[in-house]
Amino acid sequence: MKKLFRLPLLALLLASVSLVSSCSKDDSDSLKVQAHDQNTMMTLMHDMMKKMDAMMKTQDPDQDYSMMMVMHHQGAITMAQEELKNGKDNQMRDLATxxxxxxxxxxxxxNAFLAGHRVETPLVPAFNTRQMMAMDKMMRANDLxxxxxxxDRDFAQxxxxxxxxxxxxxQADLDLGRHTETKALARQIIDEQMMEIKEMQEWLLTNKGY
Known part of the structure; x- marks a missing residue:
């Protein structure tokens, strides 16, 4: 009787080893998650948002757009510098550069525009409403x-x-602003950053790691 059960028992043991090995592989390849408050990129985003929230708004679309975008761009630069410091992927490092x-x-x-500009009337509160909606949407998207x-992945996301x-x-400045200088910059930013979003999306589809 012992001989009759030896083969099934061996098969069962082999199946168990295979299952354990499979689980171990899945665990090693699975998505690893980091808490947002421990993440450097997320901290840089929140620091930038605090500075923008503290900005005194004038209700002049071109003035406020320019002041806000200086802070917003500086936030992107700081994040890109973090990518260059700790990122490993050549494409993402090139994008950061x-x-x-x-x-x-x-x-x-x-800054050149701001140096020669004075707040103009009539004031346009609608611009700041749209501006803050865009920033709030950004932070909700980040938190999700x-x-x-x-x-590399956190930078791309x-x-x-x-x-x-x-x-x-x-786009809000294009719709509500009054100056050709800021409108030209707005168009340039839209064109450049739409292309960069596409590049990051395509990179993530290939390199998301899960």
Missing amino acids: RIIAAQQAEITQF RVITGNT LMQDHHQSAIETS
Whole structure:
């Protein structure tokens, strides 16, 4: 009788080992999640938002757009610098380098506009309403992201939301602003950042890791 049960018992043991091995592989390949308050990229986003929330608004669309975008761009630059410091993927590091160059140049243009501009009337409160809606939407989208602690993935995810808020704020200036200088910058930002969002989405589809 012992001989009769030896083969089934061996098969059962082999199946158990296979199942354990399979579970171990799944565990090692599974998505690893990091708490938002422990994530460097998310902390940089929240720090940027605190500065923008503290900005005194004038209700002049071009003035407020320019002041806000200087802070917003600086936030993107800081995130891109974090990607260059700790990211590993060549494409994301190249994107970070391009973001820094483009947004530093645009900050220079915004500051040049602000240096020669004085608040104009009539005031347009609708611009700030749309601007803050875009920023609130950005932070809600950030808070819904699955953050992994992988610098390249977190950069690609959070920068999409960051870019989308810049696009929506730029569209508000196109609709409500009065100056050709800010409108030209708004169009440039929309065109550049729409292309960069597409690049990040395509990269994530290939490199999301789960």
